[in-house]
Amino acid sequence: MTGLSELISRAGGVFLLPVAMALVAFILIGAPSSWLTLTVAGLSMGMMIFLMASGLSLVFGLMDVLNFGHSAFISFGAFVAASVLAALGGWLGADSVLLNLLALICALAAALAFGLAGGWFFERVIVKPVYSDHLRQILITMGALIVAEQIILASWGGSPLNVPRPAFLEGSLLIGDASVDLYRLFAFALGALVYVGLHLLLNRTRIGLLIRAGVENREMVEALGFKVDRLFIGVFMVGSALAALGGAMWAGYETLITPSLGAELMVVVFIVVIIGGLGSIQGTLLGAIMVGLADNYVGFLAPKLALASTMILMMLILLWRPSGLAPAVK
Amino acid sequence: MTLLSLQNMQTKIEQYSVLHDVTLDVPEGGVFVLLGRNGAGKTTTLRSIMGLWKPNPGSVRFRGEDITGLHPSDIAKHGIAFVPENMGIFGGLTVAENMVLATANGKFDQTRLERIYDLFPALKKFWDKQAGTLSGGQKQMLAVSRAIIEPRELILIDEPTKGLAPAIVNAMAEAFREISEHTTILLVEQNFEFARSLGRDMAVIDDGRVVHRGTMTDFVADKALQDRLLSLSMFEEEAK
Amino acid sequence: MKGTLTVKTASLLIWAVLLFAPFLFQDVRSLEVAARIAVFIALVASYDLLIGYTGIVSFAHTMFFGFGAYGAAISLKHIGAGWGALGLGALAGVVVSLVVAVLIGMLSLRVKAIFFAMITLAAASVVLVLAQQLSGLTGGEDGITYKTPAIFKTATKLMVDDDGKVIRLLGVKLNGKLAAYYFVFVTAALMFWMMLRITGSPLGTVLKAIRENEARAEGIGYKVVAYRTAVFCIAAVTASLAGSVYAVWLKYTGPDTALSFAIMIDILLMVVIGGMGTMWGAVIGASALVLAQYYLRDLMEAAAGAVAAVPVLPELLTPERWLLWLGIIFILLVYFFPSGIAGTIINKGDAK
Numbered sequence: 001m002t003g004l005s006e007l008i009s010r011a012g013g014v015f016l017l018p019v020a021m022a023l024v025a026f027i028l029i030g031a032p033s034s035w036l037t038l039t040v041a042g043l044s045m046g047m048m049i050f051l052m053a054s055g056l057s058l059v060f061g062l063m064d065v066l067n068f069g070h071s072a073f074i075s076f077g078a079f080v081a082a083s084v085l086a087a088l089g090g091w092l093g094a095d096s097v098l099l100n101l102l103a104l105i106c107a108l109a110a111a112l113a114f115g116l117a118g119g120w121f122f123e124r125v126i127v128k129p130v131y132s133d134h135l136r137q138i139l140i141t142m143g144a145l146i147v148a149e150q151i152i153l154a155s156w157g158g159s160p161l162n163v164p165r166p167a168f169l170e171g172s173l174l175i176g177d178a179s180v181d182l183y184r185l186f187a188f189a190l191g192a193l194v195y196v197g198l199h200l201l202l203n204r205t206r207i208g209l210l211i212r213a214g215v216e217n218r219e220m221v222e223a224l225g226f227k228v229d230r231l232f233i234g235v236f237m238v239g240s241a242l243a244a245l246g247g248a249m250w251a252g253y254e255t256l257i258t259p260s261l262g263a264e265l266m267v268v269v270f271i272v273v274i275i276g277g278l279g280s281i282q283g284t285l286l287g288a289i290m291v292g293l294a295d296n297y298v299g300f301l302a303p304k305l306a307l308a309s310t311m312i313l314m315m316l317i318l319l320w321r322p323s324g325l326a327p328a329v330k
Numbered sequence: 331m332t333l334l335s336l337q338n339m340q341t342k343i344e345q346y347s348v349l350h351d352v353t354l355d356v357p358e359g360g361v362f363v364l365l366g367r368n369g370a371g372k373t374t375t376l377r378s379i380m381g382l383w384k385p386n387p388g389s390v391r392f393r394g395e396d397i398t399g400l401h402p403s404d405i406a407k408h409g410i411a412f413v414p415e416n417m418g419i420f421g422g423l424t425v426a427e428n429m430v431l432a433t434a435n436g437k438f439d440q441t442r443l444e445r446i447y448d449l450f451p452a453l454k455k456f457w458d459k460q461a462g463t464l465s466g467g468q469k470q471m472l473a474v475s476r477a478i479i480e481p482r483e484l485i486l487i488d489e490p491t492k493g494l495a496p497a498i499v500n501a502m503a504e505a506f507r508e509i510s511e512h513t514t515i516l517l518v519e520q521n522f523e524f525a526r527s528l529g530r531d532m533a534v535i536d537d538g539r540v541v542h543r544g545t546m547t548d549f550v551a552d553k554a555l556q557d558r559l560l561s562l563s564m565f566e567e568e569a570k
Numbered sequence: 571m572k573g574t575l576t577v578k579t580a581s582l583l584i585w586a587v588l589l590f591a592p593f594l595f596q597d598v599r600s601l602e603v604a605a606r607i608a609v610f611i612a613l614v615a616s617y618d619l620l621i622g623y624t625g626i627v628s629f630a631h632t633m634f635f636g637f638g639a640y641g642a643a644i645s646l647k648h649i650g651a652g653w654g655a656l657g658l659g660a661l662a663g664v665v666v667s668l669v670v671a672v673l674i675g676m677l678s679l680r681v682k683a684i685f686f687a688m689i690t691l692a693a694a695s696v697v698l699v700l701a702q703q704l705s706g707l708t709g710g711e712d713g714i715t716y717k718t719p720a721i722f723k724t725a726t727k728l729m730v731d732d733d734g735k736v737i738r739l740l741g742v743k744l745n746g747k748l749a750a751y752y753f754v755f756v757t758a759a760l761m762f763w764m765m766l767r768i769t770g771s772p773l774g775t776v777l778k779a780i781r782e783n784e785a786r787a788e789g790i791g792y793k794v795v796a797y798r799t800a801v802f803c804i805a806a807v808t809a810s811l812a813g814s815v816y817a818v819w820l821k822y823t824g825p826d827t828a829l830s831f832a833i834m835i836d837i838l839l840m841v842v843i844g845g846m847g848t849m850w851g852a853v854i855g856a857s858a859l860v861l862a863q864y865y866l867r868d869l870m871e872a873a874a875g876a877v878a879a880v881p882v883l884p885e886l887l888t889p890e891r892w893l894l895w896l897g898i899i900f901i902l903l904v905y906f907f908p909s910g911i912a913g914t915i916i917n918k919g920d921a922k
Contacts, residue, residue: 066684129905136904138627138687139842143901146835150894154886206436213420213431220418223380224432224476225406263831267695270688304703311696314689318677328422 014325015282018289025297033177038296044184046285046292047191048253051246053269053276053284054198055239061215061279061328063232064134065127068141070243071269072148073118075262077111077244078251079156082163084110085252092166100166111248112241119240123233145263152259160258163251187249194242198281211235215279215328268295271314277327286325333358333484333514334379339388340538341371341378348374349385350538356484356531361506361515363529363546365522365560371538372518373415376486379516380412381405392484411477415488419469421462425453428461432476439479446475449505467498474505484514491521503527522560526550534559573919577912581853588755592748593740601747603864605754609816610856612761614840615849616808619765622847623774624801625781630674630690631837633697634806636829637670638663638813643714643823644707651717660814664807671806675799698829713824722750722818750819757815761808766849768804777801835893836863839900845910854911859896867892 008016022039029035056070084107085092091103126144130136169186172179202208214221214228221228250265251257268291276287291310298309317325334356341349349371356362366372378385381402389398392408406412420428430436447454450471456464461472470490477485490506491499499521506515506528519525525532529546542549542559549555584607587594591604613635620626638660645659674686674693701708708714720726726746727736736743768774780787780794788794817823826832836859844855867889874887886894907914 060684066687068687126901134684135621135625135627135846136908138684139838139904140901142835142838143897143904146893146897147901150891150897154891154894158890206430209423209427209431213423213427216420216422217418219382219402220414220420221431222402223382223406223412223414223418225403225434227401227403264695267692270692274685274688274692308696308700311692314692315673315677318689322677 015286017325018286018293021290021293021297025293025301028301029297034300036175036178037180038300039293040180040184040188042293042296043289044181044188044191044253044292045295046289047188047195048246048249049265049268049272049292050191050285050288051194051249052243052265053246053272053288054194054281055235055242056269057273057276057278057280057284058211058215058235059232059239060273062211062218062228062235063131065131065137066134066141067122067127067236068138068266069122069126069144069148070141070240071262071266072145072152073115073240073243073262074247074250074265074269075149075152075259076114076118077247078163078257078261079152079161079259080114080244081107081111081248082161082251082257083156085164085166086162089164092164094167097168100168104166104169108245108248111244115241115244116237118244119237120233122240123236127236149259149263156259158259160256163255163257165252165255169252183252187253190249194245195281195285202281207231207234212328268310271310273324275314275317275324277321277324279328280326283324283326283328331358332356333393334516335391335394336375336379337389337391339375339378339385339390341374341383341385341388343374343383348538349378349388352378352388352535352538352540354533354540354543356514356516358483358514359510360530361510361517361528363525363532364516364518364535365525365532366535367560368520370535372535373488374538375535376412376414376488376516376518379405379486380410382412409481409483411480411482411485413473413477413485413487413490415492417469417473419461419464419472421460423461424458425456425461425464425472426458428472428476429479432479434480442479442481446479449508450475450501467494467502470494470498470502471505474502474509478509478513482513484516485509486516486518488518489520490517491519491524499524573916576919577848577850577854577915581850581912584853584857585759592742592751596742599864601751603860605751605819606816607857607860608755608758609812609819610836610840610860611853612758612765612815613809613812614837614844614856615762615765615852616805616812617837618841618844618846618849618852619768619777619801619808620805621841622845622851623769623777623781624798626798626802627687628690628802628805629687629834630670630694631805631809632829632831632833633690633694634667634671634809635813635816635833636697636701637667638810638815639817639823639828640701640708640714640813641666641810642814642817643716646718646817647714647716651719653719656719656814656818660811663810663814667806667810668803671803672799675795675802694829694831694834698825698831701825701829709824711825713822713827715822718750718818718821720746722746722753754815754819758812761811762849762852765808765852769849773797839896841910842900842903842908843910845912845914845916847909848912848916851910851912858911862896863892870895 025038026035029038052074056067060066085103088103088106091099094100122144126140127137130140165183169183172181173185202212210221210226210231214231218228247262250261272287272291273284275290276283276285290313294309294313295306299306332355336352336354339349339352340347352371352375364372364375374383377383379390381400381404384399389396391397392410395408397405397408420431423431429438452468453471453475456468461469464472474487474490490502494502503524506517509515510528517525517528526546532544532546532549533540534542536559542555588604588608592601595601595604613631617631620628641663642656642659645655645662649655649658670693674689677689702711723746726749728744728746728749729737731737736745738744742748776787776792776797779790780792780797784794813828817828820827840855840859841852842855843858844853845851870887870889870892874884877883877887903910909917
């Protein structure tokens with residue numbers, strides 16, 4: 001028994017869970033082609049959710065600040081990107097992949113820029129006055145979420161908005177019998193890219209070292225001569241920008257978005273962060289992938305249980321590990 | 331010459347007043363020991379000096395400069411290092427990363443690093459290990475090393491021998507003696523034996539006030555004073 | 571004590587107005603407003619027991635409210651419009667609420683307050699989605715309409731004169747609608763009174779000790795997790811009962827009236843506006859917000875019409891944007907008056 005558990009922990013420990021899920025699903029689903037389609041869908045969904053959740057997790061880890069208004073950035077990212085895409089409709093439909101790509105890059109960049117600016121404003125005006133007061137923090141960020149949602153409603157109206165996709169990402173790839181959506185592959189690749197970037201930033205740079213140390217013990221980092229506040233606003237801005245990027249990607253994935261998008265995704269984001277454990281990028285990725293896979297597999301096997309399945313997953317994991325699968329060391 | 335001077339320092343934590351009136355001069359050089367019962371306010375004194383809690387009213391002067399209420403990072407830049415009671419090790423980081431973090435610009439001064447290796451040879455062995463997996467003694471060595479990797483003028487150390495094996499305590503005493511030749515140490519300690527072997531000057535805090543100041547030699551000689559100022563438990567511990 | 575006296579007087583005055591509401595305001599809409607205020611006072615008071623007295627932030631209060639409402643609704647629909655069915659439905663709601671509250675409490679009250687907030691939010695969202703999807707049981711998005719016990723029918727005559735016509739007292743028909751209102755009033759008042767009793771009891775003192783200093787309370791020997799779970803259960807049961815009562819009044823239960831996140835936001839706003847940690851604040855907060863909901867929209871509509879010529883302003887002043895303004899008011903309140911109306915009055919008055 002100890003031999004087995006040691007073997008598992010050497011092979012990756014809790015990070016094997018998604019693999020185990022995929023294997024179980026393979027047996028339950030039976031058809032390899034459907035399984036492949038679903039797995040790719042799950043992974044790409046997981047990556048998009050990872051984008052949305054990573055900032056929340058880091059911000060919490062570093063400053064003990066939980067931003068309930070985080071989902072506003074997801075919504076804003078989606079709507080800003082959708083508007084830019086709509087404005088550049090000509091480029092999107094053009095035959096040139098270059099123009100397509102340019103339009104997409106513009107849209108994603110706009111979402112990122114909005115997230116950075118919004119994050120700065122949010123941190124300075126909304127969050128800063130209530131550092132270290134959890135109750136008021138939760139209330140105020142919740143209030144900010146209400147206001148942000150109303151601003152979206154006022155700016156874009158309440159009716160669903162169509163999101164055009166760049167032509168080169170339309171359609172799907174056939175692998176054997178399985179069809180894999182191109183957009184999903186792109187979402188997966190982008191998410192993976194961001195993860196690698198974050199990982200390198202956190203593990204290979206001095207700023208990353210400071211962030212990791214700050215997540216563990218903010219006071220000690222300050223006693224060593226660094227101002228964590230300055231670090232924090234940077235992390236907050238990047239986190240908000242990533243949420244906006246995730247929202248933008250999600251908009252293209254759904255192709256029809258409503259202002260309640262952020263609030264709906266927020267629940268998933270919370271579940272991911274709880275499953276993964278707060279404060280660590282690896283944990284967030286793990287949680288996101290598991291939720292993405294579970295949602296797609298269960299959505300195929302028992303459609304009505306999709307959302308409940310992630311909830312059940314969360315409960316089981318909390319019973320097993322009350323602080324999540326791979327939280328930052330505190 | 332006075333290095334650090336505390337004037338009528340009062341510190342409240344939430345609504346509870348912990349320090350009522352701490353006035354203390356720490357001279358430059360050697361080890362200054364702060365004694366006192368549990369809960370007397372020793373840790374709070376160190377944290378108030380470091381800026382982790384804000385004394386109000388009262389002042390902290392370092393080389394004559396008022397550093398009261400500054401951000402901890404600015405106080406650190408004045409040349410003050412802090413080794414907290416829980417050691418403040420970043421368990422998820424490697425020993426090397428812990429050390430790099432304590433340098434001003436991410437680069438090691440090789441001569442200082444060699445000196446640290448001489449003081450704590452074990453550190454070299456564990457250089458790439460995750461700090462969270464170290465033993466208590468090794469963590470304490472890391473914490474102290476972190477405090478001296480950059481030139482400092484004053485190191486605040488909170489109960490470094492707590493829970494350590496006797497052999498490690500001896501090694502630690504040796505290291506402190508060596509460090510104190512270049513750097514002043516303000517040491518909070520419950521282990522009287524350890525404190526006695528190191529301290530030149532000392533003070534006793536009780537109920538948030540400095541109740542005694544003097545030299546260690548005088549204090550050790552005066553049994554009655556010890557009995558009055560320190561709880562008996564300290565001597566029981568010593569007897570063990 | 572002057573401030574406390576002011577707040578108590580104001581709250582009792584509100585209760586008095588609610589008591590005589592059918593006679594004071596003889597129109598259908600005002601009675602709706604009065605009944606909603608009464609139910610929300612009970613709901614907000616039970617929420618304040620959590621957030622104000624224990625320092626627990628839960629986003630699942632509407633979920634429990636919904637359990638009670640749906641319990642009563644489903645039972646009244648399928649078993650019949652009797653008191654037995656109502657009692658059974660309310661009981662079912664309470665049982666489900668208790669089970670879920672214990673589960674959530676044991677799972678997450680051990681860990682950080684923030685975890686709890688997130689988990690309750692997640693749970694509430696899942697329940698909302700389930701209610702929308704399991705349309706066979708819950709009626710889905712459309713909800714359920716049903717009949718309530720006969721005495722609450724508008725056509726029911728409580729007292730008749732010699733001609734068999736319903737008697738009017740001070741111009742108010744003594745019919746089933748009146749009975750339904752007083753059913754709501756009495757049950758809500760009872761629940762509020764219970765909450766008051768709890769906060770005044772030794773339990774309330776322990777809760778305050780835990781809120782002030784958790785580690786210390788633990789050190790003294792209080793089982794903090796057990797107390798928190800107990801309070802969470804009490805609040806859940808009360809919310810569930812309030813849900814059943816409101817279901818009786820509305821004769822309709824759907825996601826919008828019983829489970830939506832908008833109700834949770836309402837409760838939060840009421841607690842904060844009224845004042846966290848004072849039961850009397852719940853009365854003030856609930857009244858203020860329900861009145862605002864019903865009448866502020868009218869006012870905004872008028873204002874939007876008045877500034878129709880100015881650009882942008884009408885867009886911001888349309889009644890649909892009222893949540894925007896409430897949100898801003900909410901944020902400002904939490905910043906500048908974290909103790910709410912009641913708390914601020916108490917602090918100011920008592921300081922003198």
